[in-house]
Amino acid sequence: MPTQRALVIPAERAPFKLVNDWPIPKPGPKDVLVKLASIALNPADWRIQSGGAPGFVKEYPFICGLDGAGIVEEVGSEVTNLVKGDKVLFEGAFDNTRATFQEYTLSPAAFTAKIPDNISFDQAASVPLCLATVVTGIWAQEEGARSAKLTPPWEEGGKVKYAGDVAFIIGGSSSVGQYAIQCARLQGYAAVIATSSLKHAEFLKSLGATHVIDRHLLPAEIQAQVRTFAAGKPITYVYDAIGDRDEQRLSYELLEDGSAFVTVQPIFHEYIEDLVTEKKPVTRVYGAFDVPGNFKLGLEVYSRLPGWLATGVIVPNRVEVVPGGFTGIPVGLERLHQDEVSGVKLVVRPAETP
Ligand SMILES: NC(=O)c1ccc[n+]([C@@H]2O[C@H](COP(=O)([O-])OP(=O)(O)OC[C@H]3O[C@@H](n4cnc5c(N)ncnc54)[C@H](OP(=O)(O)O)[C@@H]3O)[C@@H](O)[C@H]2O)c1
Structure with missing residues (x-):
């Protein structure tokens, strides 16, 4: 052998x-x-x-x-x-x-x-892994998917229905966070706000972030800045690429009813269990395509990925x-x-x- x-x-x-x-x-x-x-x-x-x-x-x-x-x-x-x-x-x-x-x-x-x-x-x-970790958490539509089931950008309405809303990405400079910013940009959110060390601000803006907040600020300060940058528009989607307790809590509090909170960490309930309501469900991502619920999305994404990379849709x-x-x-x-x-x-x- x-x-x-x-x-x-x-x-x-x-x-x-x-x-x-x-x-x-x-x-x-x-x-x-x-x-x-x-x-x-x-x-x-x-x-x-x-x-x-x-x-x-x-x-x-x-x-x-x-x-x-x-x-x-x-x-x-x-x-x-x-x-x-x-x-x-x-x-x-x-x-x-x-x-x-x-x-x-x-x-x-x-x-x-x-x-x-x-x-x-x-x-x-x-x-592969970090893009899958974002897209399965938001675009998988099948039964059993751990997904917020947002409308993907290639489906009708997927590029316009969030145009009046604000997305907040925790950990924008992480590998996962960089893809979360890009996918939120593809959905046409009015603002894509991310936390990060400020040295990455220009890079994250090149990926689609409209505002970058210093992740080292106090939670109340981050929360206040998100509200300022949202400028009165509803914050309806949080992607938590990190799993930090304070950032989870401050961001969950910002969400309107009917919003999506997606986290890469399975232990969210220890941090925000007391806050969670059915009106703001929490999605815990499993970033693979060959699991129940994610298969069709995987076929869709892998068929589009060479084109996305060639044209800079995904960087x-x-x-x-x-x-x-x-x-x-x-x-x-x-x-x-x-x-x-x-x-x-x-x-x-x-x-x-x-
Ligand atoms: N559920 C799943 O299927 C799945 C799949 C893949 C990854 N994950 C998990 O997702 C997490 C991220 O993975 P990764 O590969 O993207 O990590 P990574 O790129 O190695 O993360 C490093 C980055 O995290 C940022 N960061 C650290 N603490 C932060 C905080 N409190 N707030 C905001 N940003 C913070 C740092 O930002 P600065 O340098 O800007 O300060 C750094 O750029 C990991 O915990 C990983 O295990 C889960």
């Missing part, structure tokens, strides 16, 4: 270990095998390694990695949309045959997009390449864990592994 290099977690809470003899998975009929050129790092990766997300690990050794970009090496017998040699991006999964901290991995062809020429592998790797995160290939992953994840990453996505290139 052909083998490859992979960065594995050998046992619960054990340090990452680079192995040379991990089997290269064989694609099923609807899969592609991709040789990874760039891998993006996510907070979920260090949480899993440190034992903070046990439900996601089915077996040890376990391979992490939820974002990848590379070249199609082999296609399954039923794949019609991709061929060997295509440059592609895709989301990894909590499954050793689909995780991205290895040289070769599988991806369902339906949720694998060609990378347009204007986008590098490193930029492309920043897109990837700014990226920083961590040197050392697989050996750089633990270094980068420690920086994420220590909150030392600001406004960029960390990526590694497997080919740079010594």
